[in-house]
Amino acid sequence: MQRFMSRPGNHVIKSYETYSEMLYRIALVHLGSRQDAEEATQDTFIKLMEKAPEFKDAEHQKAWLIRVLTNTCKTLLGRGWRKREVKLEGAEPLTADSPEDWAMLQLVLALPVKYKTVIHLYYYEDYPVQVISKTLQISESAVKMRLKRGRQLLKLELEGAEPE
Numbered sequence: 001m002q003r004f005m006s007r008p009g010n011h012v013i014k015s016y017e018t019y020s021e022m023l024y025r026i027a028l029v030h031l032g033s034r035q036d037a038e039e040a041t042q043d044t045f046i047k048l049m050e051k052a053p054e055f056k057d058a059e060h061q062k063a064w065l066i067r068v069l070t071n072t073c074k075t076l077l078g079r080g081w082r083k084r085e086v087k088l089e090g091a092e093p094l095t096a097d098s099p100e101d102w103a104m105l106q107l108v109l110a111l112p113v114k115y116k117t118v119i120h121l122y123y124y125e126d127y128p129v130q131v132i133s134k135t136l137q138i139s140e141s142a143v144k145m146r147l148k149r150g151r152q153l154l155k156l157e158l159e160g161a162e163p164e
Contacts, residue, residue, distance in 0.1 A: 012045060012048055012049050015045070015048060015061065015065070016045055018058075019065055020041060020045070022125065023041045023044055023065060023066070023069050024037055024038070025120075025124070025125075026066065026069055026070070026073075026117075026120060026121070026125070027040040027041050027069055027072075027073055029109060029116055029120045029124075030070065030074075030077070030113060030116070030117065031073055031076060031077065032109060039076070040069060040072045040073050040076055041069065043072045044065055044068045044069045044072055047068050047072075048068075059131075063134055063135045066121075066135045067135055067136070067137065070117065070136065073113075074113075077113065104154075107154055107157050107158070108120065108123075108154070110157075111153055111154070114146055115146055115149060115150035116150065117136065118132055118136070118143055118146040118147050118150060119146075119147065119150045119154075121135070122143075122147055129143045129144060129147075
């Protein structure tokens, strides 16, 4: 047991056990596909192994992983073949307590990426604005504005109105 704990790479295993589910959920919200979310999550941990950065603390590591994941998702979304296909069939692993919660989750998934990212981190992962700002490397006011605009889009959808 002692030999196992001192092997190189155990920090990656521990990180995977700690953060993989959260990262997968974030990737699923970004990409809308179970397969793409799994790929993005896997790529994130591969980058962790390759780069082996030094972290100040667990929050720093978590922020780094989320940032790498969101960049990986943006890369996947930017691929030419992906632009031509729309698939949300992989959203079933996300859970909701009621049909209303499920409907709301579907509306969040339909938002543009920059809005659904901050909405998901704020409401579903319980991150404060300051942490989202540091993680996404945008200003706190940008996070607040994206939350506001995302909520407005959701409100318009819930009311059945068309955006102006």
